[in-house]
Amino acid sequence: MAAGIHGRLIAVLQELRRIPDVLAVALARRDGLLIAHVLPKSMDPKRIAAMAASIVGTSEMAAGEMGLGPFFQSIVDSGSAKMLATGAGEEGILITIVRTDANMGLVLLSVGKAVQAVSNLLEEAAVEPEARA
Amino acid sequence: MLDDRLGGGFPRTSTLLLFSDKPTEKRVFAENFVVEGARHQETVLYVDFYRMPSLARAELSRFGRFPQDRLVFVDAISAQLMVESAEAYHVDRIDSLADTVDVIVRAIQEERPSRVVIDSMEFLSDRFPRDALLDQWRRIIAEAKAAGSVVCFLFINWTYQERDLGAIRALSDFVLEFQSSMRGGIVRNSMRISQMAEGGVRTNWIPYTFKDLIGVTVYFPRLMVTGPFNAGKSTVVKALCEKSVSIDRMGTTVAFDYGNVNITGIEAEIFGTPGQERFEFIFQIFAREVSGVLLVVDATRPEDFERAKHMLALIGPHIPYVVLANKSDLPGALKPEAVAGQMDLPDGTPVVATVATESKGVRDALLILAEMIIGVR
Ligand SMILES: Nc1nc2c(ncn2[C@@H]2O[C@H](COP(=O)(O)OP(=O)(O)O)[C@@H](O)[C@H]2O)c(=O)[nH]1
Numbered sequence: 004m005a006a007g008i009h010g011r012l013i014a015v016l017q018e019l020r021r022i023p024d025v026l027a028v029a030l031a032r033r034d035g036l037l038i039a040h041v042l043p044k045s046m047d048p049k050r051i052a053a054m055a056a057s058i059v060g061t062s063e064m065a066a067g068e069m070g071l072g073p074f075f076q077s078i079v080d081s082g083s084a085k086m087l088a089t090g091a092g093e094e095g096i097l098i099t100i101v102r103t104d105a106n107m108g109l110v111l112l113s114v115g116k117a118v119q120a121v122s123n124l125l126e127e128a129a130v131e132p133e134a135r136a
Numbered sequence: 137m138l139d140d141r142l143g144g145g146f147p148r149t150s151t152l153l154l155f156s157d158k159p160t161e162k163r164v165f166a167e168n169f170v171v172e173g174a175r176h177q178e179t180v181l182y183v184d185f186y187r188m189p190s191l192a193r194a195e196l197s198r199f200g201r202f203p204q205d206r207l208v209f210v211d212a213i214s215a216q217l218m219v220e221s222a223e224a225y226h227v228d229r230i231d232s233l234a235d236t237v238d239v240i241v242r243a244i245q246e247e248r249p250s251r252v253v254i255d256s257m258e259f260l261s262d263r264f265p266r267d268a269l270l271d272q273w274r275r276i277i278a279e280a281k282a283a284g285s286v287v288c289f290l291f292i293n294w295t296y297q298e299r300d301l302g303a304i305r306a307l308s309d310f311v312l313e314f315q316s317s318m319r320g321g322i323v324r325n326s327m328r329i330s331q332m333a334e335g336g337v338r339t340n341w342i343p344y345t346f347k348d349l350i351g352v353t354v355y356f357p358r359l360m361v362t363g364p365f366n367a368g369k370s371t372v373v374k375a376l377c378e379k380s381v382s383i384d385r386m387g388t389t390v391a392f393d394y395g396n397v398n399i400t401g402i403e404a405e406i407f408g409t410p411g412q413e414r415f416e417f418i419f420q421i422f423a424r425e426v427s428g429v430l431l432v433v434d435a436t437r438p439e440d441f442e443r444a445k446h447m448l449a450l451i452g453p454h455i456p457y458v459v460l461a462n463k464s465d466l467p468g469a470l471k472p473e474a475v476a477g478q479m480d481l482p483d484g485t486p487v488v489a490t491v492a493t494e495s496k497g498v499r500d501a502l503l504i505l506a507e508m509i510i511g512v513r
């Protein structure tokens with residue numbers, strides 16, 4: 004059952020990965036463990052999952068502290084790419100890396116869809132992380 | 137806390153030299169010193185060469201309320217400005233060293249203050265010959281001793297050679313050196329206390345800060361709380377700090393814990409790290425300018441002790457640390473000595489049994505760490 008969910012999660016990530024200018028996609032748990040990824044070999048998926056969890060944890064806390072309303076997404080805007088860390092349900096973080104000149108309208112729409120699909124799947128079953136640290 | 141280590145503060149009839157490269161940093165310490173005396177209903181004497189006493193009084197209101205009538209001024213400024221002084225003690229002939237010191241001596245003899253501040257000696261060293269000044273310096277010390285006062289000389293040296301400075305230090309019981317440095321736009325003030333007597337205490341550089349209404353406190357801009365996962369780090373930060381934030385998700389600290397503590401003359405910013413390996417990158421962000429470390433271990437899990445030592449190493453070498461043998465309430469918890477043994481800690485490393493969930497032992501550990509950082513332990 005859990006294995007089935009894992010396959011379906013990967014499918015969602017892969018679909019998002021196919022959008023033009025999307026370079027890499029991963030799914031992490033809020034405590035920084037990796038759930039699934041379609042990242043290039045040059046990236047360390049576990050480290051990225053942990054860092055995304057720190058970014059989201061800190062952003063969410065900051066949003067609360069400043070009274071900004073419910074947290075949705077953190078964007079790390081850098082020289083050649085952007086990283087979007089988007090809350091996916093209670094437990095997930097969807098990490099999407101896109102080219103810096105990407106069509107953000109299309110990207111955000113696709114990320115929104117993927118987040119919805121991921122949240123549903125995560126709710127369906129308590130997913131075991133890929134590996135325990 | 138410092139006071140305790142110096143045997144209940146600076147003993148009566150001692151001579152302090154407050155020495156620095158900038159004027160304002162040490163004055164606040166001297167002001168704090170007289171205000172504290174006044175708060176104890178003691179008479180205190182402030183000799184001011186630079187400010188009108190009315191201005192000085194206004195500035196001292198930053199310290200909050202204290203009995204103003206206990207604070208007596210020697211006005212050594214009005215004569216410079218050629219205005220009438222409103223103070224009982226005022227220097228009329230500011231161009232005469234002997235006359236100036238006569239007024240100070242008379243004030244000491246008549247008021248018998250518990251504390252005297254001379255703000256400051258470079259005013260005199262700039263204007264009068266060295267040997268004559270040193271004679272008068274000794275005279276003030278002798279009079280202060282006779283009156284049972286602690287006398288505190290502020291002094292910025294820009295004229296004297298090391299040899300003369302040595303003579304001035306030798307006149308003093310304690311030398312307090314002040315330093316301030318700027319790093320990344322943040323000013324850090326620190327001071328170091330040396331007891332001049334043979335085998336006297338010599339502290340490390342102690343960072344300090346000034347706060348309105350509170351005064352001068354020891355200030356550690358960064359203490360780290362680290363240790364293995366689930367040892368109780370976040371609980372320790374909560375126990376120490378009135379208000380704290382923990383960026384925790386699903387029972388795990390994913391970024392850091394942060395809180396500010398304020399206890400008995402110490403203020404510190406406390407940063408807790410996550411415990412798991414996957415968050416080690418956090419250390420690169422926070423493990424800078426760390427004054428000291430509280431290393432938290434679960435005393436029932438010796439299998440995590442190696443990990444604890446690794447985390448300590450991540451923060452850096454030569455940083456003072458205290459080990460908290462936490463969860464000492466649980467059955468099978470190792471005693472501090474056993475923890476020290478199993479961790480193979482260097483001799484003398486403090487290990488404190490704690491129950492973070494009940495705030496037990498946590499403060500003691502912090503105070504021990506503070507003493508280690510300051511260098512009085
Ligand atoms: N019995 C006991 N439990 C503790 C103590 N300190 C912390 N805990 C519990 O240990 C768990 C982990 O604590 P936490 O502070 O989150 O650990 P961290 O991972 O090191 O930050 C929590 O359930 C705490 O309530 C203690 O002194 N005694």
Ligand SMILES: [Mg+2]
Nearest residue numbers: 369370388389
């Ligand atoms: Mg924690």
